[in-house]
Amino acid sequence: MAEVKPRIKLDKKQVRKGEIVEVKALVSHVMETGLRKDASGNPIPRKILNNFTCTVNGKQVFSADFETAISANPYIQFKFRAEESGPVVLTWTDDDGTRIVGQESITVT
Amino acid sequence: MPFALHRRGLLTVGLGAVAAAASVGGPGVVLAAKNDAEDLIKRFTGGRNATEGRVRLDLPEIAENGNTVPMTISVESPMTEESYVSDVLVVAEGNPRGGVATFHFSPASGVAEVNTRIRLAETQDVIAIARMNDGAVFRASKQVKVTIGGCGG
Numbered sequence: 001m002a003e004v005k006p007r008i009k010l011d012k013k014q015v016r017k018g019e020i021v022e023v024k025a026l027v028s029h030v031m032e033t034g035l036r037k038d039a040s041g042n043p044i045p046r047k048i049l050n051n052f053t054c055t056v057n058g059k060q061v062f063s064a065d066f067e068t069a070i071s072a073n074p075y076i077q078f079k080f081r082a083e084e085s086g087p088v089v090l091t092w093t094d095d096d097g098t099r100i101v102g103q104e105s106i107t108v109t
Numbered sequence: 110m111p112f113a114l115h116r117r118g119l120l121t122v123g124l125g126a127v128a129a130a131a132s133v134g135g136p137g138v139v140l141a142a143k144n145d146a147e148d149l150i151k152r153f154t155g156g157r158n159a160t161e162g163r164v165r166l167d168l169p170e171i172a173e174n175g176n177t178v179p180m181t182i183s184v185e186s187p188m189t190e191e192s193y194v195s196d197v198l199v200v201a202e203g204n205p206r207g208g209v210a211t212f213h214f215s216p217a218s219g220v221a222e223v224n225t226r227i228r229l230a231e232t233q234d235v236i237a238i239a240r241m242n243d244g245a246v247f248r249a250s251k252q253v254k255v256t257i258g259g260c261g262g
Binding site: 059060067070078 | 176177178188201204205206208209210211212213214215216217218219220222223224225226227228229
C-alpha cells in the first residue's frame with residue numbers, strides 16, 4: 001500500500017504549561033469490516049486500523065482501540081494537557097501490523 | 110368417574126405447563142442479545158452496575174448515512190492523579206458486532222473528551238460506559254435512527 005500521510009491539526013502550537021490542546025486527525029484507510037462480500041460472493045477479509053496512540057514528548061496522553069464499527073478514513077479528535085515541549089506523535093496500527101505515523105510539535109512556555 | 114377426571118386434570122396441567130414455557134421462551138427470544146455488546150459491557154465493568162450520569166454521549170437523533178455517524182463522548186472528571194477517567198467503552202446494540210471502540214485516558218489527557226465517526230447498521234441504541242481510576246463505572250446511552258445502514262455489502 002502506498003505511504004499514507006495522516007492529516008493532523010493542533011488548535012495551538014505555542015501553549016502555556018497546563019493549557020489544553022485539541023488534536024484533530026484524519027487518515028485514509030478502508031476500514032474493511034470482514035463482513036462484506038465481493039462481486040463473486042467471496043468474503044472480503046477484515047482489514048482495519050485497530051489501535052491509535054498519541055504521545056507528547058514520549059509520554060502517552062491518549063489511545064484508542066478501534067473495532068470494525070469505526071468509519072472508513074477514521075477521524076479522531078481529542079485533547080491533552082500540555083506539560084512539556086516536544087513532538088506530538090500519532091500512530092495508527094493496522095491489522096497487518098503496519099503503522100501509519102504522523103507528527104506535529106508543541107512549544108510549552 | 111374419578112379416574113377420568115384425574116386424566117382430564119392432568120391434561121390441563123400439561124397444557125398449562127406448555128403455555129407457561131412458551132410465555133417464558135417468547136420474550137426471552139426477543140430480548141436475546143443481537144450481538145456481543147452485553148458481554149463486552151460485562152467484561153469491561155467486571156459485573157459492576159454502571160450508574161447513569163457523568164458521561165455525555167452526543168449522537169444525532171437521525172443519521173441519514175449509517176456509514177459515518179459523528180459521535181462525541183465527554184466524561185465529567187477533574188482528570189487529576191487522584192481522580193480520572195481511565196477508559197471508555199462504546200458498544201452498538203444493533204450492529205453485527207457489538208464493539209465500536211475503547212478509549213484510554215490518563216491525567217495527561219487533561220479532559221476526557223473524544224470525537225470520532227462510527228458505523229451503525231440500523232436504528233439502535235449506542236451505549237458508552239466510562240470506568241474511573243477507582244473502578245466506578247458510569248454510563249450513557251442514546252438511540253439513533255438510521256436511514257441508510259452502514260454495513261455495505
